[in-house]
Amino acid sequence: MNDDQRTAVMADIYLLLFLGLFSTTAVLMTLTANLTLNTIYLGLTLIMILMTYFFGAVTGLTANLIFIFVQAVVMIYINSTHHSTIPLIMIFWLIMPLLLSATFYGMTRNLTKLQAANAKLRGDIMKRGAFDERTDLRTTVAYIQDAQVFIETNRRFQLPVTTVIIRIRYFNEIKRMMNDQQFTDLLRLTSDTISATTRDNDITYSLDQDNPTWAILLFSDTPGAQIAANRIKVAFEKNLAKSVSLSSLEVLLVVGISAWDPDKMKSPYDFMNNGIKATEYDVAQS
Structure with missing residues (x-):
């Protein structure tokens, strides 16, 4: 298996993991009754995925850590001021956004490698089509x-x-x-x-x-x-x-x-x- 094939396989694996995690998130959301928090957290998760895509892994990781901290603050606030508890199953929001961002980043990074390899291949084909390697002359x-x-x-x-x-x-x-x-x-x-x-x-x-x-x-x-x-x-x-x-x-x-x-x-x-x-x-x- 050459490097391009390996990169393509890794891109497929990350895509399947991303879809699997997203499906798991959807199932867990249906098991919780807190529609408001689920909707807000889902929106923030999509934003973090986009931040990871456009600005890179460091920005995405930072955003996810901030999101985890915000969730902890929200839980403490609700527990202390409203004297109510957030279902334990909601803890999946602490880890799912990070996993979704990581798998999406892995998929796009490998796809970017493939695009770069294809661009290089096209350039090589054009170059080899115009220049002969054995004589260094144009063809x-x-x-x-x-x-x-x-x-x-x-x-x-x-x-x-x-x-x-x-x-x-x-x-x-x-x-x-x-x-x-x-x-x-x-x-x-x-x-x-x-x-x-x-x-x-x-x-x-x-x-x-x-x-x-x-x-x-x-x-x-x-x-x-x-x-x-x-x-x-x-x-x-x-x-x-x-x-x-x-x-x-x-x-x-x-x-x-x-x-x-x-x-x-x-x-x-x-x-x-x-x-x-x-x-x-x-x-x-x-």
């Missing part, structure tokens, strides 16, 4: 969102927008010759090379790791994107030769360049897929 989710911004900028200001798609030539054949560590090293080396070689305002993405695919969004025309792609290829060859685990492998990059064309493309997916298709026509040179 397809972020690429599509950012590409839409690039496309809108192109529409408003007529700035040329291109995407560069990078893949590993004959990856399936190369993968059979690599172990897991070499595969991880290759992903990291390629990602680091692309990130280090591109300009500060160019954004790099990891689109796929099964068939490793990287993308770059640039405010540039096709010739400018080709210069950037060639620079990446050269830097990759140098870094590959320096790698202890990968230098024995012949790894080449293939590049596809796609310029945004509003007449032929309707969405960022068309933009990306056109770049991926273009990698098939890049003849990598060794």
Whole structure:
């Protein structure tokens, strides 16, 4: 049982205890004939429960202790001035408000923990959806969102927008010759090379790791994107030769360049897929 499951179980247990105590209180109230005191005490109990909920356990405990003291004063007053006694069964009001406040607080505290855990989980999902842990690059989710911004900028200001798609030539054949560590090293080396070689305002993405695919969004025309792609290829060859685990492998990059064309493309997916298709026509040179 993980922490979230344990917290959920505890919340359920506190809820059942609270309902059980409240039902017991209702039964005990029917067994006493003092309607006025029961009504007043019940109202004060609900107030103390709300105080515990909004202001915390310390405030709720303080309020309950004050309530116990007030009950003692009321009993002494009635016994001494009216020469009457309060039924002994009314003593349940000394302990029930405290128990009700404690179980309600326990339930809400565990529910708050669950809410915090769910919020963290949503944040992690969003983060993992936008960033790849193995390469520290933004993923397809972020690429599509950012590409839409690039496309809108192109529409408003007529700035040329291109995407560069990078893949590993004959990856399936190369993968059979690599172990897991070499595969991880290759992903990291390629990602680091692309990130280090591109300009500060160019954004790099990891689109796929099964068939490793990287993308770059640039405010540039096709010739400018080709210069950037060639620079990446050269830097990759140098870094590959320096790698202890990968230098024995012949790894080449293939590049596809796609310029945004509003007449032929309707969405960022068309933009990306056109770049991926273009990698098939890049003849990598060794």
